[in-house]
Amino acid sequence: MTEPGGRRPRVFLVDDHELFRSGVRAELGDAVDVVGEASEVGAAIEMILERRPEVVLLDVHLPAGGGRAVVQGVVPTAPEVRFLALSVSDAAEDVIGVIRAGARGYVTKTISGPELADAIRRVADGDVVFSRRLAGFVLDAFAASPGPSDDPDLDQLTAREQEVLRLIARGYPYKAIAKELVISARTVETHVSSVLHKLQLSNRHDLTRWATERRLI
Amino acid sequence: MTSETTKPLRRLRRSRSDRVLGGVCGGVAAAVGIDALVVRVAVVALTVAGGTGALLYVVAWLLLPEEGKDRSIAQAASVDRGKDLGELLAIASIVLGALLLVRATGIWFSDALVWPLLLAGIGLAVIWRQAGDEDRSSFLRVVERLPRPGTAPAPAPDLRLRRAALARVVLGVALVVGGVGAFLAASDAFSAVRQGVLATAGIVGGLALITGPFWVRMGRDLASERRQRIRSEERAEVAAHLHDSVLQTLALIQRNADDPRAVVTMARRQERELRGWLFENDQDVPGAETLAAALARAGEEVEGLHGASIDVVAVGDLPLDDRARALVAAAREAMVNAAKWSGDETVSVYAEVRDGQASVFVRDWGAGFDPDAVAADRHGVRESIVDRMHRHGGQAFVRSTPGEGTEVELRI
Numbered sequence: 215m216t217e218p219g220g221r222r223p224r225v226f227l228v229d230d231h232e233l234f235r236s237g238v239r240a241e242l243g244d245a246v247d248v249v250g251e252a253s254e255v256g257a258a259i260e261m262i263l264e265r266r267p268e269v270v271l272l273d274v275h276l277p278a279g280g281g282r283a284v285v286q287g288v289v290p291t292a293p294e295v296r297f298l299a300l301s302v303s304d305a306a307e308d309v310i311g312v313i314r315a316g317a318r319g320y321v322t323k324t325i326s327g328p329e330l331a332d333a334i335r336r337v338a339d340g341d342v343v344f345s346r347r348l349a350g351f352v353l354d355a356f357a358a359s360p361g362p363s364d365d366p367d368l369d370q371l372t373a374r375e376q377e378v379l380r381l382i383a384r385g386y387p388y389k390a391i392a393k394e395l396v397i398s399a400r401t402v403e404t405h406v407s408s409v410l411h412k413l414q415l416s417n418r419h420d421l422t423r424w425a426t427e428r429r430l431i
Numbered sequence: 432m433t434s435e436t437t438k439p440l441r442r443l444r445r446s447r448s449d450r451v452l453g454g455v456c457g458g459v460a461a462a463v464g465i466d467a468l469v470v471r472v473a474v475v476a477l478t479v480a481g482g483t484g485a486l487l488y489v490v491a492w493l494l495l496p497e498e499g500k501d502r503s504i505a506q507a508a509s510v511d512r513g514k515d516l517g518e519l520l521a522i523a524s525i526v527l528g529a530l531l532l533v534r535a536t537g538i539w540f541s542d543a544l545v546w547p548l549l550l551a552g553i554g555l556a557v558i559w560r561q562a563g564d565e566d567r568s569s570f571l572r573v574v575e576r577l578p579r580p581g582t583a584p585a586p587a588p589d590l591r592l593r594r595a596a597l598a599r600v601v602l603g604v605a606l607v608v609g610g611v612g613a614f615l616a617a618s619d620a621f622s623a624v625r626q627g628v629l630a631t632a633g634i635v636g637g638l639a640l641i642t643g644p645f646w647v648r649m650g651r652d653l654a655s656e657r658r659q660r661i662r663s664e665e666r667a668e669v670a671a672h673l674h675d676s677v678l679q680t681l682a683l684i685q686r687n688a689d690d691p692r693a694v695v696t697m698a699r700r701q702e703r704e705l706r707g708w709l710f711e712n713d714q715d716v717p718g719a720e721t722l723a724a725a726l727a728r729a730g731e732e733v734e735g736l737h738g739a740s741i742d743v744v745a746v747g748d749l750p751l752d753d754r755a756r757a758l759v760a761a762a763r764e765a766m767v768n769a770a771k772w773s774g775d776e777t778v779s780v781y782a783e784v785r786d787g788q789a790s791v792f793v794r795d796w797g798a799g800f801d802p803d804a805v806a807a808d809r810h811g812v813r814e815s816i817v818d819r820m821h822r823h824g825g826q827a828f829v830r831s832t833p834g835e836g837t838e839v840e841l842r843i
Contacts, residue, residue: 324699324740346779350744353783383744384838385779385794 223338226267227251228258228284229300230276234323238271241327246334255279259287262295268338272317274301274308285315298337300325306351314414319343341403342410349382352413371409378405444498445491451598453492475605485606600641607637676704696738703731722755722789723748726782729763737770740777747784757823758789758843764815765793765839773797773837789843796836816841 225246229235230253239248249265252258255278262270262284270288272281285297297317301308302324309320318337321330322345333343344352356371371379374395381391388406392399446457449467456474460467477484680701687693723745730741749755762780769778775797782791816839820827825843 324702346742346744346781350746350781353746380781380783383746383783384781384792385742385777385796 222247223269223334224249224265224267225334226258226262226265226270228253228262228270228276228281229273230254231273234273238330242331242334243327245328245331255283255287258284262288263291266292267295269334270295270297271334272297272299272312274299274312280308281312281317282315285312285317289316296337296340298333298343306354309348309351310355310413313348313410316414318410319345320348321345322347342406344379344382344406344409346383346385349379352409353379353383355413371412375405375409378402379409382406443495445495447498452488452602454497455488455491455495458495458498459491475602478606478609603641604638607641672708676701676708692738696735699740700731700735720751721748722751722759722784723782725751725755725759726762726780726791729759730766730780733763733766733770737767739770739773739775741766741770741780742777743780743782745782749784749789754823754825754843755789757819758791758825758841761816761819761825761827761841762791762793762839764819765841768839769793769795769797769837773799775836791841793839793841794836795838799831799833799836801831801833 222244223246225242225248227235227238227248228251229238232253235251235253239251242248246269249267250261252261255276258270258276270284272284274281276284281297281299281301288295288297297312297319299309299312299317299320300323301312301320302322313320319333319342321333321343325333325345336343352371353376356376377395378391381394386394388399388402391402395402443462444458445454446461446467447454449457449461451457451471456470457467460470463470474484474488477487680697683697684694687697723743726745727743730743733739734741751759762782766778766780769775773795775795777795779794780791781794782789784790816829817827820841820843823843825841827842828840829837830840831837
């Protein structure tokens with residue numbers, strides 16, 4: 215979205231369905247530079263570490279550990295590699311699980327080609343990509359009344375962050391959110407990154423319970 | 432029958448082809464030239480009458496060689512002291528033991544009782560001795576078929592074996608019942624409660640001994656049969672579902688390959704349906720429906736009717752009461768409007784339940800319109816949405832800007 219026709223992010227595909235990988239490659243076309251693909255956790259980690267793509271398009275459901283295992287295998291050695299989770303599953307545990315492992319965003323597999331290319335570019339630029347559904351999950355997770363907390367800054371969303379998430383869930387693109395809240399698009403981005411940060415680092419009591427209820431931990 | 436033992440043993444052999452227990456009756460019948468059944472009835476009658484039949488039978492069994500062999504069991508046992516001797520000794524010691532036990536507790540037993548009991552014991556011992564691996568399995572098969580006459584007739588070669596085993600069981604039961612009956616009759620048992628109990632125990636014990644393996648096997652069979660039935664029913668259900676939905680849809684998609692919009696709609700609907708079937712199986716309990724589920728369903732319906740993709744995201748939830756139902760109906764109308772008029776391909780529906788208030792946002796990024804310019808006689812928005820919400824104590828806001836889509840906000 216930022217610079218149409220600009221640079222092409224180097225992308226690596228991890229999905230155990232050959233059909234889906236070729237579908238994604240075809241849909242993305244020239245928008246990105248696909249540097250490799252893998253269908254299983256071990257091979258994926260090895261090849262990602264070798265080729266160092268900017269963005270890894272990661273299927274949440276993989277045999278032997280799932281997308282989470284790939285993130286955990288790559289990040290300690292190559293923290294600059296960014297992950298965008300992709301899944302047919304709308305189950306909260308899958309989504310939150312892979313985000314908490316370190317993915318920078320989550321989109322569903324029904325996303326259109328141009329939208330996916332845009333999401334990839336944004337992740338490559340260091341932004342965070344929240345789908346409507348992910349925003350809904352996060353609101354849900356942080357919605358319960360705040361319990362006793364070690365670190366209130368981490369364990370609660372600010373009113374502004376909630377507003378941003380709510381607008382994302384309502385289907386607003388970042389630009390429209392900025393307009394609605396009378397802030398800059400950059401600020402929207404900051405709020406979303408902050409939410410992601412909290413989501414990954416918070417050990418908020420309610421979040422833990424919420425996750426446990428959904429068998430995350 | 433008594434005269435047989437005096438006949439030359441060379442011609443008298445235990446039959447291999449016509450045997451119930453040891454082939455004695457069959458052999459005798461063949462040697463004499465009468466029907467084996469007559470001999471058998473005579474043996475059973477003699478047994479029941481006083482025990483001599485069984486005794487004679489066992490003696491003949493021991494002394495008569497089997498067809499095609501030239502040594503009787505007794506001869507073989509005395510010559511090579513093989514396993515037959517061991518078995519005979521074992522049986523004999525069991526019987527002797529039982530006999531001694533009976534005598535030791537013999538306050539209630541006269542010697543007239545010992546004979547039938549002894550014979551019953553021999554009968555049972557022989558039954559169990561006879562039931563070798565092969566025999567035992569055919570024995571079980573026969574007994575198992577008994578209560579299930581509906582099963583397919585068995586192949587011919589097995590039939591004879593089975594009949595033999597069946598007869599064996601019948602004979603065993605007759606021996607037990609006969610022995611116990613004689614015991615009761617000889618000891619005036621019907622007057623004594625204690626002996627009545629004993630008699631019952633004897634009968635039950637005998638029956639259990641004879642049919643025990645059958646019940647065990649039957650229980651196991653029933654359990655495995657039930658497991659198998661459950662499995663196959665599950666498979667049938669999955670197959671039926673796949674056929675009804677997925678295969679049909681795939682066929683439709685092939686036929687409509689030149690209409691991308693229709694294909695997308697069908698694929699999407701099928702996906703939702705399959706997903707619902709796979710992951711939300713247990714949620715279609717009537718009466719347990721919630722706002723989120725109802726909205727999702729409304730979204731699917733509208734999607735099916737009007738082609739646009741409708742994505743419902745819900746945060747929090749509440750049971751579907753009248754007010755929530757009104758909310759869903761209004762939201763559905765808003766979805767229809769968005770799908771029909773906006774021209775946008777995706778409609779975002781967001782529901783949120785917070786502090787007892789439910790809000791639903793229906794957003795599209797399509798054509799939009801000028802709310803002030805809508806003619807008063809256009810019913811859709813006014814009546815279906817705004818008035819409906821007001822009637823149920825809720826509110827509805829419609830925000831739209833030409834070119835930037837429309838958002839309907841509903842609160843209740």
